[in-house]
Amino acid sequence: MKKEDEITKEFLENVLESMDGGVFAIDKNGRITLFNRSAEEITGFKREEVLNKECCHILKSDLCKEKCPLKEVLEIGKPVFNYEIMIATKAGNKVPVNITTSPLRSSNNEIIGAVENFRDLTKHKGLWGKLRQERNKAQQYLNIAGVIIVAINDEGIVSLINREGCDVLGYKEEEIRGKNWCDLCVPERMRKERKDTFKKVMAGEKKEIEDYENSILTKSGEERIIAWHNTTLTDDKGRIIGTLSSGKDITQRKQTEEELNRSEKLVSLGQLAASVAHEVNNPLAGIMIYIKLFLKKYKEKKLQAENTEKQLLKMEKELDRTTRIIRNLLDFARQSEPNIRPVDMNKVLEAALLLVGHQISLENIKLEKKSEAHLPLILADFDKIQQVLINIIMNAIQSMPDGGNLTIATSVVKGIRIGELPKDAVRIEIRDTGVGITKENMSKLFTPFFTTKEKGKGVGLGLSVVHGIIEQHNGKIIVDSEPNVGTTFSIYLEVMDEKKDKNTRR
Ligand SMILES: Nc1ncnc2c1ncn2[C@@H]1O[C@H](COP(=O)(O)OP(=O)(O)O)[C@@H](O)[C@H]1O
Numbered sequence: 001m002k003k004e005d006e007i008t009k010e011f012l013e014n015v016l017e018s019m020d021g022g023v024f025a026i027d028k029n030g031r032i033t034l035f036n037r038s039a040e041e042i043t044g045f046k047r048e049e050v051l052n053k054e055c056c057h058i059l060k061s062d063l064c065k066e067k068c069p070l071k072e073v074l075e076i077g078k079p080v081f082n083y084e085i086m087i088a089t090k091a092g093n094k095v096p097v098n099i100t101t102s103p104l105r106s107s108n109n110e111i112i113g114a115v116e117n118f119r120d121l122t123k124h125k126g127l128w129g130k131l132r133q134e135r136n137k138a139q140q141y142l143n144i145a146g147v148i149i150v151a152i153n154d155e156g157i158v159s160l161i162n163r164e165g166c167d168v169l170g171y172k173e174e175e176i177r178g179k180n181w182c183d184l185c186v187p188e189r190m191r192k193e194r195k196d197t198f199k200k201v202m203a204g205e206k207k208e209i210e211d212y213e214n215s216i217l218t219k220s221g222e223e224r225i226i227a228w229h230n231t232t233l234t235d236d237k238g239r240i241i242g243t244l245s246s247g248k249d250i251t252q253r254k255q256t257e258e259e260l261n262r263s264e265k266l267v268s269l270g271q272l273a274a275s276v277a278h279e280v281n282n283p284l285a286g287i288m289i290y291i292k293l294f295l296k297k298y299k300e301k302k303l304q305a306e307n308t309e310k311q312l313l314k315m316e317k318e319l320d321r322t323t324r325i326i327r328n329l330l331d332f333a334r335q336s337e338p339n340i341r342p343v344d345m346n347k348v349l350e351a352a353l354l355l356v357g358h359q360i361s362l363e364n365i366k367l368e369k370k371s372e373a374h375l376p377l378i379l380a381d382f383d384k385i386q387q388v389l390i391n392i393i394m395n396a397i398q399s400m401p402d403g404g405n406l407t408i409a410t411s412v413v414k415g416i417r418i419g420e421l422p423k424d425a426v427r428i429e430i431r432d433t434g435v436g437i438t439k440e441n442m443s444k445l446f447t448p449f450f451t452t453k454e455k456g457k458g459v460g461l462g463l464s465v466v467h468g469i470i471e472q473h474n475g476k477i478i479v480d481s482e483p484n485v486g487t488t489f490s491i492y493l494e495v496m497d498e499k500k501d502k503n504t505r506r
């Protein structure tokens with residue numbers, strides 16, 4: 001009898017070992033009690049490594065966390081057929097398998113565990129092969145796209161990246177896929193913040209910002225500036241499972257823009273310096289005269305308390321104004337870091353006028369200011385918008401060599417189309433009664449180095465800088481002009497959405 005048992009056992013083991021499909025058995029606690037040769041081949045584990053271990057710790061299938069098929073089988077006492085899952089191999093690769101789980105019964109029909117038999121689907125031709133073909137085709141489409149395309153799963157792991165992405169980052173595809181995006185490609189100083197935001201986006205606590213610019217870190221340690229467009233990916237039940245982003249490398253454009261800004265700034269500084277010097281010189285000369293007068297009276301012991309106080313106060317006021325002008329000029333000259341914050345357009349206008357005001361009166365121009373009180377704030381870089389206003393006002397001044405009227409008005413406009421959607425915006429209009437712009441020149445206005453001015457007066461960069469800055473702010477410029485009548489520049493910048501701003505700014 002015993003002998004027969006052994007023969008049967010040997011026979012069964014041989015059958016299991018010769019089977020093409022992977023087979024393993026588990027007890028009621030999910031511990032592996034049997035593991036055949038094919039299972040070893042598919043998973044890369046040796047039998048002795050897995051026996052008595054819980055199967056979920058070994059195969060780490062995507063189902064283990066949610067709905068263990070083993071438990072289901074133990075509960076319902078019936079097999080679960082042909083479901084497809086990904087399991088992990090010993091080397092950490094993921095393999096798609098088709099599994100059937102059946103209850104394992106003792107001789108008295110009691111359920112004592114389960115048997116799983118599974119097939120490696122990557123080896124399967126047919127459907128799986130077709131799927132792979134489709135995937136390869138999709139990858140080819142992605143590869144010819146001239147933008148970076150990257151998909152990141154809910155754990156921050158790169159699940160897909162196209163050729164442009166690899167090229168910009170300097171990695172091979174296999175060096176990025178399966179790695180944590182933030183650890184590999186986000187510069188260290190921004191990593192923690194980016195990870196936190198991503199976590200919140202995955203948890204559904206925060207919406208991913210659709211468009212933003214930030215830097216990535218390439219393999220060589222260089223940083224590139226990328227303009228991203230993002231969407232969150234959801235499964236068929238609406239759960240967030242990752243993000244899909246496309247990005248364009250705009251490093252070169254940014255550098256050119258910065259260079260343009262710098263050269264234009266030098267030009268406007270040159271032009272401003274003369275008029276500012278004048279503006280500062282006058283009060284200083286006045287103060288000098290007072291001081292001489294005081295000294296004379298002091299020596300003659302003729303100082304009168306009341307008059308002296310009045311004159312000292314006047315001197316203080318003048319000095320205060322000169323200090324402000326100089327500080328403003330220095331601020332303007334400084335190469336400042338981009339600094340986006342809530343800004344009041346009227347304040348920017350005041351700062352700009354402090355620098356160009358004297359030029360206006362010097363050129364026999366009448367300035368009329370119509371600023372709307374209590375303007376809503378805009379999200380902007382104060383210094384850059386100040387530069388925009390200075391460039392446009394200087395052009396207006398230069399267009400009226402024989403004097404004229406300069407009207408500057410700020411206001412709110414509701415529902416103006418900026419980009420795709422109608423939005424509320426702050427408008428600033430700068431109107432001159434100058435020479436105007438011919439139809440022919442109208443289309444060239446914003447091209448770098450276009451100028452109608454003589455050497456020394458203009459280099460043709462002012463308006464291209466204006467254009468660059470307004471574009472960075474997602475704003476809009478409209479020019480309206482009639483030769484010999486005058487020109488109006490209108491700038492629209494979106495009103496800051498305070499609610500949205502609090503939630504999404506990083
Ligand atoms: N307010 C204006 N009135 C008439 N022409 C203007 C005005 N603003 C700009 N332009 C025209 O646009 C050109 C380009 O301006 P800009 O880019 O500031 O360069 P620049 O002032 O150095 O010439 C000017 O040379 C001028 O022909």
Ligand SMILES: [Mg+2]
Nearest residue numbers: 395458462463
């Ligand atoms: Mg100019």
